[in-house]
Amino acid sequence: MSLVxxxxxxxxxxxLQSALAAIPEMQVEMERLATHSREWVMPFLWASGGDVxxxxxxxxxxxxxxxxxxxxxxxxxxxxxxxWAENVERRVDAMINQHAIIQEAVADRQWFLKLRFVEEDxxxxxxxxxxxxxxxxxxxxxxxxxxxxxxxxxxxxxTLVLASELGYFxxxxxxxxxxxxxxxxISANSVSQRLRRAxxxxxxxxxxxxxxxxxx
Numbered sequence: 001m002s003l004v005x006x007x008x009x010x011x012x013x014x015x016l017q018s019a020l021a022a023i024p025e026m027q028v029e030m031e032r033l034a035t036h037s038r039e040w041v042m043p044f045l046w047a048s049g050g051d052v053x054x055x056x057x058x059x060x061x062x063x064x065x066x067x068x069x070x071x072x073x074x075x076x077x078x079x080x081x082x083x084w085a086e087n088v089e090r091r092v093d094a095m096i097n098q099h100a101i102i103q104e105a106v107a108d109r110q111w112f113l114k115l116r117f118v119e120e121d122x123x124x125x126x127x128x129x130x131x132x133x134x135x136x137x138x139x140x141x142x143x144x145x146x147x148x149x150x151x152x153x154x155x156x157x158x159t160l161v162l163a164s165e166l167g168y169f170x171x172x173x174x175x176x177x178x179x180x181x182x183x184x185x186i187s188a189n190s191v192s193q194r195l196r197r198a199x200x201x202x203x204x205x206x207x208x209x210x211x212x213x214x215x216x
Contacts, residue, residue, distance in 0.1 A: 002116055002117065002118055002141070003116070003117045003118075003119070003120055003122075003123055003139060003140070003141055004103070004114060004115070004116050004117075004139065004140055004141075005114075005115050005116075005117065005123050005126075005136060005138075005139040006112065006113070006114050006115075006136070006137045006138050006139070006154070007111075007112070007113045007114075007115065007134045007135060007136055007137065008110055008111065008112055008113075008134075008135045008137055008154070009110060009111040009112075009113060009133060009134050009135070010110050010111075010133070011107060011109075011110055011111060013133040013134075014088070014091060014107075014111045015064040015065075015084065015088045015091075015107075015111070016028065016059075016062055016064055016065070016107060017062075017064070018058065018061065018062040018063060018064075019055065019058040019059045019061075019062040019065070020107060020108065020109070022054075022055075022058040022061075023050040023051065023054055023055045023058055024050075024108075024109070025049050025050040025186070025187040025189060025190055026047055026048070026049050026050035026055050026108065027047070027048055027049045027106065027107070027108040027190060027193055027194075028045045028046065028047045028106070028107050028108075029045065029046045029047075029104075029105070029106045029107075029197075030042045030044070030045060030046075030102070030104065030105035030106070031043075031044035031045065031046060031079070042082070042084070042092070042102070042105060043081060043082060043083075044071070044079060044080070044081055044082070045079070045080045045082055046077060046078070046079055046080075047077065047078050047079075047080060048076060048077040048078075048189075048193045049076075049108070049187065049189045049190045049193045050187075050189070052070075052073060052076065052077070052078035055078070056068065056070055056078070056080065059080060059082070063085060064084065064085050064087065064088050065082055065083070065084065065085060066083040066084060066085045066086075067082075067083040068080050068081065068082050068083070069081050076189075094129065094130075095115070095126075098122065098125060098126040098129050098130075099117055099118065099119075099122040099125075099126070100115040100116070100117060100122075100126055101115060101116040101117070102114075102115060103115065103116050104151075104153070106153050106155075108155070108186075108190065112153045112154060112155065113134070114153075123139065137154060150201060150202055151201035151202075151204060152198055152201050152202070155194060156194050156197060156198035156201065157198075158184070159180065159184065159191060159194040159195060159198065160194075160195070160198050162180055162183055162184065163175070163180050163195065166179055166180060166183070168180060177191045177192055177195075
């Protein structure tokens with residue numbers, strides 16, 4: 001049975017430190033592809049939560065980015081095609097050589113990476129290779145119950161839990177997006193994006209099976 005490990009990685013140890021520092025309210029998410037080619041592991045990034053035009057300029061000036069182009073824009077969200085600088089591609093090569101399959105990559109103030117390994121020994125070797133640069137947050141077998149996963153990032157889980165505690169989901173609401181943002185010390189736009197993505201992840205991982213709604 002395979003093993004999933006979730007890591008937090010500082011932007012300076014992976015990618016986009018300059019761009020994300022320039023637009024701190026921005027969040028980026030990798031468009032996942034089933035490939036092991038270094039050029040096609042992270043070619044597309046969705047960005048939301050900030051000015052997408054300013055972020056495109058910030059990406060263009062980021063030393064970890066070789067080239068970038070905007071493919072689509074919709075409701076304050078943009079899809080970028082990114083060609084990474086050699087140092088990022090070397091880091092991706094090293095991850096692949098350590099038998100890691102990248103399932104999810106999200107970043108705002110740091111990177112959240114969800115990686116899959118076939119064997120426990122591969123995860124141990126991966127941690128030995130990357131050391132403290134990659135901080136392991138949790139690991140679990142894919143056969144374990146999904147109630148502890150649901151495809152949520154740690155930030156999304158934190159935001160959902162806090163929103164519930166503050167009464168955001170009650171009728172009538174006892175808290176606003178701004179209240180949640182103040183507690184988390186992030187922008188209201190970032191809170192909205194986290195809640196939207198968290199809701200989507202919960203629906204996909206609890207109500208849908210292979211794109212079909214679960215039978216009642």
